[in-house]
Amino acid sequence: MxxxxxxxIAMELAQKDKSYEDLASKFWEHFLHIARAMNNRGxxxxxxxDEQDGFFxxxxxxxxxxxxPMKVRSMVGLIPLFAVETLEPELLADLPDFKKRMExxx
Numbered sequence: 001m002x003x004x005x006x007x008x009i010a011m012e013l014a015q016k017d018k019s020y021e022d023l024a025s026k027f028w029e030h031f032l033h034i035a036r037a038m039n040n041r042g043x044x045x046x047x048x049x050d051e052q053d054g055f056f057x058x059x060x061x062x063x064x065x066x067x068x069p070m071k072v073r074s075m076v077g078l079i080p081l082f083a084v085e086t087l088e089p090e091l092l093a094d095l096p097d098f099k100k101r102m103e104x105x106x
């Protein structure tokens with residue numbers, strides 16, 4: 001959510017100063033890295049989202065190496081659901097460098 005908020009700010013600033021397109025690209029990449037990590041923690045196919053419960057949980061790594069989902073429902077498990085941003089086509093058209101980098105990274 002934080003990365004997307006900063007992305008929105010950088011894109012707003014980039015409308016007046018194109019140097020902010022690089023910063024917007026950085027926050028877009030950070031958002032994608034975070035999303036990937038939440039869905040494949042450490043390349044071990046450990047997901048924080050529990051499909052059955054429809055909730056995000058923390059995962060504890062036990063000394064033996066197996067993951068243990070910490071099935072505690074709190075506001076923390078809802079925060080990833082706030083990570084939403086709309087990129088309007090008109091805005092992307094005004095920021096061609098960002099759009100190009102976004103499409104390559106995506």
